[in-house]
Amino acid sequence: MKALPLIVSVAAVTFACRALPLLLLAGRPFSQGMLTYLRYLPLGVLAAVAAAGVWPQHRGIDLPFVTGIGTAVVLAMRTGNMLITLLGAMIAAAVLRVL
Amino acid sequence: MEGVRDTLPVAGVYAASGLALGVLARQAALGPAEVGLMSLLVYAGSTQFAVVGLLIAAAPPLAILSTALLLSLRSLTYGAALAPHLKAAPGWKRLLLAFGLTDEAFALAVRRFRDRRADLSYVAGVIGTAFPAWVISTTLAAGLGAAIPRPEVLGLDVAFPAIFLGLVLPALRTRRDWQTAVLAAVLALTGRLLVPEGLALLAAGLLAPLAALIPGRQRAGAPGRGEGTHHEGMP
Numbered sequence: 001m002k003a004l005p006l007i008v009s010v011a012a013v014t015f016a017c018r019a020l021p022l023l024l025l026a027g028r029p030f031s032q033g034m035l036t037y038l039r040y041l042p043l044g045v046l047a048a049v050a051a052a053g054v055w056p057q058h059r060g061i062d063l064p065f066v067t068g069i070g071t072a073v074v075l076a077m078r079t080g081n082m083l084i085t086l087l088g089a090m091i092a093a094a095v096l097r098v099l
Numbered sequence: 100m101e102g103v104r105d106t107l108p109v110a111g112v113y114a115a116s117g118l119a120l121g122v123l124a125r126q127a128a129l130g131p132a133e134v135g136l137m138s139l140l141v142y143a144g145s146t147q148f149a150v151v152g153l154l155i156a157a158a159p160p161l162a163i164l165s166t167a168l169l170l171s172l173r174s175l176t177y178g179a180a181l182a183p184h185l186k187a188a189p190g191w192k193r194l195l196l197a198f199g200l201t202d203e204a205f206a207l208a209v210r211r212f213r214d215r216r217a218d219l220s221y222v223a224g225v226i227g228t229a230f231p232a233w234v235i236s237t238t239l240a241a242g243l244g245a246a247i248p249r250p251e252v253l254g255l256d257v258a259f260p261a262i263f264l265g266l267v268l269p270a271l272r273t274r275r276d277w278q279t280a281v282l283a284a285v286l287a288l289t290g291r292l293l294v295p296e297g298l299a300l301l302a303a304g305l306l307a308p309l310a311a312l313i314p315g316r317q318r319a320g321a322p323g324r325g326e327g328t329h330h331e332g333m334p
Contacts, residue, residue: 011140014146018171018198019193022182027185030183037308037311037312038182039311043270043280044306044307046266047283047307048300051283051287051288051303065256072260072264073264075265080269082262085261090255092254093256
C-alpha cells in the first residue's frame with residue numbers, strides 16, 4: 001500500500017486541527033467579549049463555507065446549478081428544513097439536466 | 100436517536116459524495132483498501148477529494164500535505180466554538196468528538212448545544228450515522244468504479260451548498276446574524292482571489308464575527324428586534 005504514509009500524514013494533520021482547540025480551550029474561562037465572538041463564530045465560518053459552495057471557484061456554473069441553488073435558498077427561507085431544502089435543490093438541478 | 104434522525108439527510112449526501120470520491124480515486128490508482136483506509140483515518144470529504152485530485156496530477160507529497168493543512172484550518176474555529184460547551188467533558192470524549200468534527204457535524208452540534216446543554220449523546224448519534232455512510236460508500240465505489248453515473252446527473256453538485264444554505268439561512272434571525280453572514284460571504288469570495296481558498300475561508304470565518312463586537316445602535320427604550328433573545332446568533 002504505497003499511499004499509506006501519505007494517508008497517515010494527512011489523517012494526522014486533519015485530526016490535529018480538529019482536536020487541538022477542543023483539548024486546549026475547553027474548561028478555560030472566557031470574557032464576555034470572547035463569548036460573544038465565539039457565539040457568532042460558527043455563523044461566520046458556515047456562511048463562508050456556504051458562499052464558497054454556492055460560487056465554486058474551479059468549476060463552471062450552469063443553469064441547472066443556479067436553479068438548484070435558487071431552489072435551496074427559497075426552501076431554506078420558507079421551510080427552515082434542511083432535508084426539504086436538500087432534496088428540492090437536487091431534484092431541481094437533476095430535472096433541468098435531464099431536460 | 101435525535102442525532103441519528105437529524106443526520107439522515109447528511110448521511111445520504113455523504114453516501115452519494117462517497118460514491119463520487121471512490122470513482123475518482125480509481126484514476127489515482129487507489130484501490131478499495133486504500134480508499135477505505137483514507138476514509139477511516141481522515142474522514143474529511145473536501146480534503147480527500149483534494150488529495151485524490153493532487154495524486155491524479157502527480158503532485159509531490161509535501162504539496163498534498165500542505166493542501167490538507169489549509170483545508171483543515173477552518174476546523175480550528177469549530178473546536179474553538181464548541182470548547183465553551185465542553186468544560187465538563189472528559190478528554191477522551193473530546194478526542195472522539197474531534198475525530199468526527201466535519202463541517203456538517205459541527206453545524207448540527209452547535210445548533211444542538213445552543214438550544215440545550217452540551218449533549219454528547221446527540222453528537223455520538225450524528226457521527227455514528229454519518230461516518231459509516233462515508234466509509235462504506237467510498238470503499239464500495241472504489242471497488243465498483245465505472246458502473247456509477249456522473250454525480251451531476253443526480254443533482255449532487257448542488258448538494259453540498261444546499262445543505263449549508265439549509266443550515267445557515269434559517270439561523271439568520273437578527274440584524275447581527277445577517278451582518279456576520281453577509282460579511283463572511285463577501286470576505287470569503289473576495290479573499291480567495293488573493294490567497295488559497297482554504298485560507299480565505301478561515302480568514303473570513305475568523306474576521307466576520309468581529310463585527311458582532313461593535314456596539315449596535317438602538318432607539319431609546321426600544322430593544323433591537325430579536326436582540327438578546329435566546330436564539331441570538333447561531334441556532
